[in-house]
Amino acid sequence: MIEVDRLSKTFPGRTGDGAVEALKDVSLTIRDGEFLTVLGPSGCGKTTLLRIMAGLESHDSGEIRVDGKAITGPGPDRAMVFQSFALLPWATIIANVAFGLELRGVAKSEREARAEQLIKLVGLSGFEKKLPGQLSGGMQQRVGLARALAVDPKILLMDEPFGALDEQTRRLLQEELLAIWEQSRKTVLFITHSMEEAVLLGDRVVLMSPRPGRIVDIVEVPLARPRASAVDDMSGSAEFAAITADLWRRLRAMQQSGQRADAPVPVGASA
Amino acid sequence: MSSAASSSRPLMTGGGTARPPFTSLRRRVAGSPWTYRLIVLLIVGAIWQAFALAIHSLLIPTFTATVQGVFTLLGDVKVWEAFYLSNQALVIGFAVSLVVGILAGLAAARFRSIEGFIDPYLNILLVTPMAALIPLLIMSLGIGMASRVVLVFVFAVPVMIVNTRAGVRQVEANLIEMATSYGASEGDIWRKILLPGALPAIMTGIRLGLGRGVTGMVVVELLFVGVGIGNLINEFRGSFDPDLLYAVVILVVVEALILINIVRVIERRIAPWASGTVLRE
Amino acid sequence: MNVATMKSRQVHPPRFSAGAMAGRVGAGPIGLLIGAILWELIGRVAEMPFFPPLSAVLVRLGELTADGLIIGNLFNSLGNLVIGFAISAVVGVLIGMLMGAYRKVEMALDFYVFALLTAPSLVFAPLFFSIFGAGNPRASIVGVIILYTIFIVIVNTTAAIRSVPKPLIEMGRSYCANDRQLFTKIILPSAMPLIMAGLRLGMGRAVKGMINGEMFIAIVGLGKVVSSAGDRFDAEGVLAVLLVIVCVALVAVKIVQVVDSRLTGWLPSTSRQRRRNA
Numbered sequence: 001m002i003e004v005d006r007l008s009k010t011f012p013g014r015t016g017d018g019a020v021e022a023l024k025d026v027s028l029t030i031r032d033g034e035f036l037t038v039l040g041p042s043g044c045g046k047t048t049l050l051r052i053m054a055g056l057e058s059h060d061s062g063e064i065r066v067d068g069k070a071i072t073g074p075g076p077d078r079a080m081v082f083q084s085f086a087l088l089p090w091a092t093i094i095a096n097v098a099f100g101l102e103l104r105g106v107a108k109s110e111r112e113a114r115a116e117q118l119i120k121l122v123g124l125s126g127f128e129k130k131l132p133g134q135l136s137g138g139m140q141q142r143v144g145l146a147r148a149l150a151v152d153p154k155i156l157l158m159d160e161p162f163g164a165l166d167e168q169t170r171r172l173l174q175e176e177l178l179a180i181w182e183q184s185r186k187t188v189l190f191i192t193h194s195m196e197e198a199v200l201l202g203d204r205v206v207l208m209s210p211r212p213g214r215i216v217d218i219v220e221v222p223l224a225r226p227r228a229s230a231v232d233d234m235s236g237s238a239e240f241a242a243i244t245a246d247l248w249r250r251l252r253a254m255q256q257s258g259q260r261a262d263a264p265v266p267v268g269a270s271a
Numbered sequence: 272m273s274s275a276a277s278s279s280r281p282l283m284t285g286g287g288t289a290r291p292p293f294t295s296l297r298r299r300v301a302g303s304p305w306t307y308r309l310i311v312l313l314i315v316g317a318i319w320q321a322f323a324l325a326i327h328s329l330l331i332p333t334f335t336a337t338v339q340g341v342f343t344l345l346g347d348v349k350v351w352e353a354f355y356l357s358n359q360a361l362v363i364g365f366a367v368s369l370v371v372g373i374l375a376g377l378a379a380a381r382f383r384s385i386e387g388f389i390d391p392y393l394n395i396l397l398v399t400p401m402a403a404l405i406p407l408l409i410m411s412l413g414i415g416m417a418s419r420v421v422l423v424f425v426f427a428v429p430v431m432i433v434n435t436r437a438g439v440r441q442v443e444a445n446l447i448e449m450a451t452s453y454g455a456s457e458g459d460i461w462r463k464i465l466l467p468g469a470l471p472a473i474m475t476g477i478r479l480g481l482g483r484g485v486t487g488m489v490v491v492e493l494l495f496v497g498v499g500i501g502n503l504i505n506e507f508r509g510s511f512d513p514d515l516l517y518a519v520v521i522l523v524v525v526e527a528l529i530l531i532n533i534v535r536v537i538e539r540r541i542a543p544w545a546s547g548t549v550l551r552e
Numbered sequence: 553m554n555v556a557t558m559k560s561r562q563v564h565p566p567r568f569s570a571g572a573m574a575g576r577v578g579a580g581p582i583g584l585l586i587g588a589i590l591w592e593l594i595g596r597v598a599e600m601p602f603f604p605p606l607s608a609v610l611v612r613l614g615e616l617t618a619d620g621l622i623i624g625n626l627f628n629s630l631g632n633l634v635i636g637f638a639i640s641a642v643v644g645v646l647i648g649m650l651m652g653a654y655r656k657v658e659m660a661l662d663f664y665v666f667a668l669l670t671a672p673s674l675v676f677a678p679l680f681f682s683i684f685g686a687g688n689p690r691a692s693i694v695g696v697i698i699l700y701t702i703f704i705v706i707v708n709t710t711a712a713i714r715s716v717p718k719p720l721i722e723m724g725r726s727y728c729a730n731d732r733q734l735f736t737k738i739i740l741p742s743a744m745p746l747i748m749a750g751l752r753l754g755m756g757r758a759v760k761g762m763i764n765g766e767m768f769i770a771i772v773g774l775g776k777v778v779s780s781a782g783d784r785f786d787a788e789g790v791l792a793v794l795l796v797i798v799c800v801a802l803v804a805v806k807i808v809q810v811v812d813s814r815l816t817g818w819l820p821s822t823s824r825q826r827r828r829n830a
Contacts (some may be wrong), residue, residue, distance in 0.1 A: 056722055056726055074725055074726050074727070074728045078726075080723070086717075086719045086722070088737075088738070089743075089818055090742075090744075090816070090818035090819075099727065099737075102737075103724075103727050103733055104728070105693050133818070241739045304659035304662075304663070307656055308661075308663050308664070311664065328682075330683070330685075331682060339589075341745070388580075388582065388586070391584055392582075395798055396801065398759060398801040398802060399797070399798055399801070402674075402763065403775075403778045403782075404794070405782065406783070406790050407787055407790055408587030410601055410787060411602040425626025478670075479670075486674060489672045489675055490674050493592065493675070493678075494767060504675065508682075513682060515777070519675060520675045520679060523671070523672060523675050530672065
């Protein structure tokens with residue numbers, strides 16, 4: 001279980017801009033095995049929240065506790081999937097997938113065996129010796145996913161992982177992610193700016209708003225699980241449309257009220 | 272990158288938390304690169320001074336003596352005359368190399384089909400120590416302005432050709448396509464797309480060529496034709512005035528820097544969109 | 553439709569075009585061959601003392617080699633080159649890394665690095681000579697080589713360290729990499745292409761430094777041979793030694809390129825071409 005307890009973070013302003021309150025008193029509880037999506041316009045702090053949870057960013061006040069223990073930095077219980085894929089361009093696919101294990105000192109044969117399993121899981125068998133430059137964007141992100149799963153984390157942190165991909169690839173990967181997740185049921189924190197994606201994937205959708213970054217609401221997604229095999233039906237259903245429409249109404253209101261105010265654009269806090 | 276909580280920010284209430292004196296001055300000094308450069312200079316100067324005093328050689332001046340020497344030279348008319356004489360060759364040679372270098376570079380970029388043929392020659396040009404050609408120059412043109420000008424030219428031209436060509440080639444292809452789709456002729460494309468696009472790289476080539484031109488100017492005088500700055504250097508070597516010798520070297524370096532900075536300023540004026548350029552030779 | 557457009561519509565079969573043939577055999581060697589032929593012809597026809605035909609130069613090269621002037625001095629010069637380049641490479645990459653990693657170091661040194669990079673390095677030769685004396689010419693020559701080479705290595709290494717994509721470093725940190733792992737597994741491999749580019753450019757400069765230094769010191773090495781030939785106005789001799797020097801330079805740079813390919817084989821071919829032509 002992850003507890004976010006009154007988390008606050010302010011980025012100091014550069015000369016001329018004011019300081020930015022990326023997160024203010026954000027509190028949240030994430031159940032084990034839950035797939036939580038976080039939705040909001042740019043500057044709402046969703047990426048900052050994720051990065052603090054990954055241990056890449058410090059926070060000013062409040063705490064994040066994983067199973068009771070506070071987070072102070074990166075750790076083996078969490079693994080991140082990046083929007084830009086962040087693959088090592090000079091390493092083969094199998095070396096990339098095994099990278100997290102390599103950092104932990106796992107022996108080569110062992111880590112390559114494990115990497116092999118995951119490469120099969122994400123459907124990239126046969127590409128082990130290729131370089132990232134030889135793969136399409138969708139395939140590269142599968143490698144990123146495999147790498148994160150290889151270290152067997154309790155928590156998967158996904159930072160708009162499909163944001164850099166085209167629509168069709170995105171839909172395929174959403175289905176595949178659901179299928180893979182349904183097998184292992186890890187806790188997932190998934191950042192997105194797409195309402196459809198948030199509702200399709202998540203058990204609950206956390207709606208955040210900017211200036212200062214805070215949680216506005218947490219919306220339950222009552223759609224049945226497992227969803228991977230029924231994605232097309234699901235996204236066509238009335239219930240899906242209703243939830244998505246409601247989310248969009250609220251997002252749009254946030255955008256419009258934000259445009260009136262003359263607040264500075266947050267530095268580094270936006271997704 | 273997090274700041275401490277807001278409580279550390281000074282409150283603007285009367286008699287609020289006092290800041291240590293000169294905070295903003297201290298911050299500016301600590302943040303300014305010149306502070307660190309000065310520190311390096313002082314460290315190097317100190318080591319130099321200690322070394323020179325310990326060695327006690329007739330040939331190695333102290334740091335302080337060298338600094339004095341610089342000022343002595345700056346006040347000496349003979350030195351300015353020497354610099355003037357040497358620089359004449361630089362100005363003429365560099366001007367010619369500018370024209371020839373850029374035109375040749377543009378031609379090389381235009382006629383892509385001969386690229387394979389001329390590439391080896393450009394590589395050879397870039398790598399040949401031009402100083403070795405000086406005797407041939409003297410045999411053909413004698414000891415005079417002509418050979419000095421030619422040498423400056425020969426030093427400066429290769430890097431300008433290469434950079435100009437590279438500059439034209441790296442202009443994004445879709446810009447050319449876009450212009451063609453709007454009905455641009457070849458001349459239009461050169462004037463409105465390729466030349467402006469290549470300008471940053473051309474300026475880099477000019478900067479590099481200038482540095483090499485200064486080298487050429489000094490080298491020929493140093494090795495063969497005893498006039499101007501090179502002559503001064505040889506003179507000071509002979510008369511065992513090491514402080515003046517070192518001082519001349521410093522002045523030459525300073526001149527090169529000033530010239531290159533002038534080019535930089537010009538570059539910023541005419542090509543302000545150019546971000547940092549990667550060094551190409 | 554008039555005659556002009558009809559003509560422009562014709563497509564000539566490219567069977568025997570120069571371009572096609574050059575593509576098959578390799579434009580480089582053909583270009584050099586043409587250049588060699590031109591050299592020979594113009595040298596013969598013009599009959600100027602400072603532009604001897606290629607054949608005369610080659611004959612002179614043979615004579616000089618037979619006299620023992622070439623081989624011994626070649627090895628001497630190569631020795632200087634290797635020592636000077638090695639020191640420049642090691643120290644240069646080190647300083648470049650420090651400058652790339654630590655802002656303060658960069659602020660302190662970049663001015664001097666740039667100044668010495670663009671300054672005419674040969675003017676420092678008399679200074680080296682005064683320090684090391686006539687009894688140790690190799691030290692002065694190596695000093696000149698280092699001055700020619702090290703700064704471009706530093707500049708490119710600094711840029712290389714800077715160019716490591718931040719997301720990659722963050723990814724490493726998120727997987728709990730310590731500083732040493734970040735350096736060896738992410739920063740170093742990522743920076744390698746630009747570092748090698750700096751070393752390649754440095755090698756070209758090192759050869760120049762070697763010759764210029766030797767010509768100035770004029771005691772040992774191929775530079776001395778050129779210098780002597782120049783004093784005697786022996787144009788064939790000068791060009792003969794120049795041929796040897798150019799070959800040395802091209803081979804040396806090629807060696808660096810080969811090492812480069814080995815270490816950065818992962819680079820996509822388009823950016824490799826871009827780097828080679830830079």
